[in-house]
Amino acid sequence: MTTYKEFHGRSISDPQGFWAEQAALIDWKQPFNKVLDYSRPPFAKWFVGGTTNLCHNAVDRHLATRRDQAALIYVSTETGEEKTYTFGQLHREVNRMAGILKGLGVGRGDRVLIYMPMVPEAAFAMLACARIGAIHSVVFGGFASVSLATRIDDATPKVIVSADAGSRAGKAVPYKHLLDEAIALSKSPPKHVVMVSRGLAPAAMVAGRDVDYAKLRAEHMNDEVPCEWLESSEPSYILYTSGTTGKPKGVQRDTGGYAVALAASMGLIFCGKPGETYFSTSDIGWVVGHSYIVYGPLLVGMATIMYEGTPIRPDGGIWWSIVEKYKVTSMFSSPTAIRVLKKQDPALLKKYDLSSLRLLFLAGEPLDEPTGRWIADGIGKPVIDNYWQTETGWPILAIPRGVEALPSKFGSPGLPCYGYSVKIFNEANGEEITKHHEKGVVAIEGPLPPGCMSTVWGDDERFVKTYWTSVPNRQVYSTFDWGIRDEDDYFFILGRTDDVINVAGHRLGTREIEESLSSHPNVAEVAVVGVADQLKGQVAVAFAILKDAGKVDTLEKRLAHEGEMMKVVDGQLGAVARPARVHFVTSLPKTRSGKLLRRSIQALCEGRDPGDLTTIEDPTALEQIQAAIRG
Numbered sequence: 001m002t003t004y005k006e007f008h009g010r011s012i013s014d015p016q017g018f019w020a021e022q023a024a025l026i027d028w029k030q031p032f033n034k035v036l037d038y039s040r041p042p043f044a045k046w047f048v049g050g051t052t053n054l055c056h057n058a059v060d061r062h063l064a065t066r067r068d069q070a071a072l073i074y075v076s077t078e079t080g081e082e083k084t085y086t087f088g089q090l091h092r093e094v095n096r097m098a099g100i101l102k103g104l105g106v107g108r109g110d111r112v113l114i115y116m117p118m119v120p121e122a123a124f125a126m127l128a129c130a131r132i133g134a135i136h137s138v139v140f141g142g143f144a145s146v147s148l149a150t151r152i153d154d155a156t157p158k159v160i161v162s163a164d165a166g167s168r169a170g171k172a173v174p175y176k177h178l179l180d181e182a183i184a185l186s187k188s189p190p191k192h193v194v195m196v197s198r199g200l201a202p203a204a205m206v207a208g209r210d211v212d213y214a215k216l217r218a219e220h221m222n223d224e225v226p227c228e229w230l231e232s233s234e235p236s237y238i239l240y241t242s243g244t245t246g247k248p249k250g251v252q253r254d255t256g257g258y259a260v261a262l263a264a265s266m267g268l269i270f271c272g273k274p275g276e277t278y279f280s281t282s283d284i285g286w287v288v289g290h291s292y293i294v295y296g297p298l299l300v301g302m303a304t305i306m307y308e309g310t311p312i313r314p315d316g317g318i319w320w321s322i323v324e325k326y327k328v329t330s331m332f333s334s335p336t337a338i339r340v341l342k343k344q345d346p347a348l349l350k351k352y353d354l355s356s357l358r359l360l361f362l363a364g365e366p367l368d369e370p371t372g373r374w375i376a377d378g379i380g381k382p383v384i385d386n387y388w389q390t391e392t393g394w395p396i397l398a399i400p401r402g403v404e405a406l407p408s409k410f411g412s413p414g415l416p417c418y419g420y421s422v423k424i425f426n427e428a429n430g431e432e433i434t435k436h437h438e439k440g441v442v443a444i445e446g447p448l449p450p451g452c453m454s455t456v457w458g459d460d461e462r463f464v465k466t467y468w469t470s471v472p473n474r475q476v477y478s479t480f481d482w483g484i485r486d487e488d489d490y491f492f493i494l495g496r497t498d499d500v501i502n503v504a505g506h507r508l509g510t511r512e513i514e515e516s517l518s519s520h521p522n523v524a525e526v527a528v529v530g531v532a533d534q535l536k537g538q539v540a541v542a543f544a545i546l547k548d549a550g551k552v553d554t555l556e557k558r559l560a561h562e563g564e565m566m567k568v569v570d571g572q573l574g575a576v577a578r579p580a581r582v583h584f585v586t587s588l589p590k591t592r593s594g595k596l597l598r599r600s601i602q603a604l605c606e607g608r609d610p611g612d613l614t615t616i617e618d619p620t621a622l623e624q625i626q627a628a629i630r631g
């Protein structure tokens with residue numbers, strides 16, 4: 001048996017041989033003639049010349065052996081719907097959706113934006129795009145019109161697939177007016193909108209543009225749409241990061257590399273087997289939803305659960321009851337969700353038969369030891385922390401137990417996954433740090449393995465400039481996270497080098513919230529920081545300089561103004577982005593070079609030392625922050 005160390009070592013010393021073997025996990029129409037082309041670093045092309053199709057691999061190829069086995073299991077505790085689609089039925093629905101899209105003029109390389117709640121039609125739409133070679137761009141349903149409009153303008157979709165409403169904790173969350181507003185704001189409106197009506201909220205149809213899904217589905221009932229065979233490097237989808245630096249980055253994913261990387265990870269990292277059931281509690285709007293609700297499990301012939309609802313309705317046992325009922329073998333969730341469950345009756349963890357479950361995977365943010373231990377002990381299963389990014393599409397750090405069941409260490413997402421040459425660099429001088437326990441920026445030496453982003457959509461230069469540094473003879477990708485490595489090669493992530501906040505599992509750029517608040521006519525300048533919050537992980541707190549401070553000279557006026565500003569954010573970005581507090585100040589702490597000292601503001605909000613203030617321009621600005629917090 002190979003040790004994991006040897007396995008990883010070979011993936012780095014012989015990437016061609018290593019990945020050629022993994023490539024056998026998927027079907028190719030035309031075999032590739034070269035495993036890796038890295039002649040134009042940092043752009044890596046995997047499986048050059050090979051043609052394949054994600055939908056064929058996720059659906060069609062299983063028909064021969066598992067036509068009547070479960071493929072997509074839909075559970076909504078919001079509407080009470082529960083429905084299992086077999087591979088045969090999924091194939092039918094995807095063909096219908098593909099027929100609808102083709103009928104609306106969508107072809108290879110065209111973009112389709114999917115703005116949907118957690119309904120099966122969202123997965124049908126993603127797979128249908130893959131089938132016909134269209135590039136999907138899923139936008140999280142919690143985003144409101146301005147966020148949506150920016151993404152429409154960047155991806156310029158021919159068609160948008162949407163629904164009348166989502167649902168949260170039993171209440172309908174209407175989508176259609178937000179979509180209409182976004183299209184009105186957009187410079188490149190789509191030709192058509194396919195509307196899925198759930199009957200949850202009224203949705204006025206725009207004549208000539210909007211089409212009804214149910215009606216079209218009936219017309220395309222028996223469509224047989226062939227798979228479009230794409231060259232491995234052709235894009236499969238675009239997915240936007242949270243956009244700390246203003247404009248969100250459109251992560252572009254290839255086809256062949258992504259299929260191989262996901263298929264490999266299902267066995268090597270997630271220990272899932274064909275015919276078993278996978279349950280990821282994420283949302284299709286995030287990368288985990290793309291890789292591990294839709295594509296990963298289906299690629300290897302596993303059933304996947306798509307869940308609409310909260311973790312605690314009807315009670316905190318809902319997820320475990322799903323594990324019992326569908327005999328889930330691998331489950332994927334986030335530390336935030338576990339923190340929510342921690343507030344519920346712990347007896348719920350013991351109420352259901354979890355014997356089918358092997359492992360619980362958690363990712364998205366640092367997993368603190370008390371939370372990790374609580375859930376591991378509570379369900380009596382190993383918990384596997386794993387660290388990755390929208391950009392990479394699959395884990396960078398984990399314990400790949402499919403190779404060797406090495407122990408986990410609390411507080412560490414584990415070891416570099418095969419294919420990733422993970423290093424730590426000194427940010428100031430660009431040198432590699434080889435000493436154990438010395439903090440630096442976590443980086444990946446190029447080429448990035450299969451499945452990772454190929455570029456920023458429509459902006460190769462931004463891809464290079466944003467992520468890559470050239471160290472003599474080497475190309476290094478920055479994760480923008482701080483970390484250390486211990487003597488056993490386990491990594492620990494210490495936080496991010498930029499400023500993104502994580503509110504109850506939703507990643508929000510502080511810059512985006514600042515931009516939104518700034519659109520209030522009375523705001524001159526504003527700083528937003530993420531402040532630690534027991535329940536949500538983090539909340540946004542804003543400090544604003546007003547043009548007319550007279551508007552907040554009484555407590556009543558202050559509260560009213562604060563409420564008004566929160567409403568602006570609700571309307572533009574969605575309620576998830578709403579700051580918990582908006583404080584009013586007349587000066588903000590900045591460096592002499594004009595950079596906002598967000599880290600210092602954040603430290604004060606969390607009752608910590610504001611740190612090195614030698615470069616501060618106006619020290620009284622910090623006193624104001626302190627006074628504002630004290631109220």
Ligand code: ATP
Nearest residue numbers: 241242243244364365366386387389390493500507
């Ligand atoms: P943007 O790139 O626009 O700023 P983002 O980085 O918030 O967006 P994601 O790609 O969803 O969006 O998040 C990846 C980041 O989440 C990682 O870079 C890291 O900071 C954090 N993260 C993910 N998993 C873990 C983990 N297991 N432990 C610690 N941090 C994690």
Ligand code: MG
Nearest residue numbers: 241389479480
């Ligand atoms: Mg990021």
